[in-house]
Amino acid sequence: MLDSKFVRENPDLVDKAMASRNTTWPRQEFLELEQSRRELIGQVEELQAKRNASSKEIGSLMKAGQKDEAGKMREEVVKINEAIEGFNFQLSEVEEKLHHILSGMPNIPGEHCPLGKDETENVEVFKWGEPTQFDFEPKAHWDLGDELGIFDFERASKIAMSRFALLGGLGAKLERALINFMLDFLTKEGFKEWWPPAIANADTLFGTGQLPKFEEDLFHVDKGMYLIPTAEVVLTNIHRDETLSAEDLPLWYTAFTPCFREEAGSAGRDTRGLIRLHQFDKVEMVKFAKPEDSDNQLDHMTKQAGLVLETLGLPYRIINLVTGDIGFSARQTFDLEVWLPSYNDYKEISSCSNCGDFQARRANIRYKDPENFKGTRYVHTLNGSGLAVGRTMAAIIENYQQADGSIKVPDALVPYMGGIEYITAQ
């Protein structure tokens, strides 16, 4: 959520920011509501001050035994209360409208986020390795997985519905190996591992920005509860309504969770294989940082995600997303894209974002630093995939496929696969 005060004091800047994200905001309405909000607060508070003073006086009159005087004042206060009630009603209506506008506005892009209208203008900033070369015709992971007997999408559909996966044998083992490898890697980097709930309430989803605007993307469990679309949601909300100490920052958290997404509006896209499922596994990184440190933390986090790919020997590139392509809560985002032979292209496998104080304001996550400033400030929150497990498996299967249809297990994963070096037909 944007700072109401900042928005009303910098409407031109907000205009530019919204335009750069291909969206608009009700500038005139917002400014008028802000104005009347402050006027109403003034009126309410003035009356409340009067009431407080009179009530005190009634108290002392009663003690002094001057009942008639006290009775008169009572009648006056009753009138004051009626007036307060009227203004308060108006005020709550205004505040509700303001909250509605503000909670639907995306973050303002940061200074390092390049201006651009859509993903075609994204900027490649780093590349590791080269697209894998084959001396045979490479297959897609869904065909390989089928032939190896490690995927069963038909039965997954029978059990649940389309866009769910059923992994068997070494497929299931590979999923587990990847999760453990990633968690071990990140905890060695210094991340603290968590095991969070996979269901969250509405306040939590509001805190990270999924609600109220993107409810249709979420799986609804029960009234007010949702399956998490990413561990970012729960890891970030660990500190909701808390005030942290400067000396604790930055905090680096990681967790493995299943992730659930409705994928409304993506019908027909990535319909085959492990790329776009309603349920998928992900190891997530979340950082809480001081404002002046968050850009560095984003760079570092992006490198850390890259190291996971490098350790697995998967060619990838890093993209700096333009203003028109970054997500709702982000002020800057680096995507990591892994080489996927079946797409003959790079495909997103991690997204690392700096949300600035946008989520912290929604979730009320602040910190104190008495040596540098008085009072409290909002922290900056960051999140990144480290990595999406299903897409990593797809990338491994495709990039490590052999002419005979088997899959070589990346060296780093062999210990996690119980010494198995090749996945062959089951």
Added chain:
RNA sequence: GGAGGAAUGGCAGAGUGGUUGAAUGCGGCGGUCUCGAAAACCGUUUAACUUUAAAUGAAAGUUACGAGGGUUCGAAUCCCUCUUCCUCCGCCA
């Protein structure tokens, strides 16, 4: 699922209708004392918002004692609902 109890400032813990934003203790910060430290003593110590003044320090006001609603001229204090935690019983991976 059944029966009880609790929820107050960083922590502990007073406070059952009228200068209580909140006693007291601990912790934190500043000071006195000391070569220095400890002890002792003195002072200080919440947040959000509004306005004014200005620039990171201030003044005035409003709100906040788990959350929401109600009673009242006035509520931490009375009533209702919800949430969370604790104890006991039942059930269970």
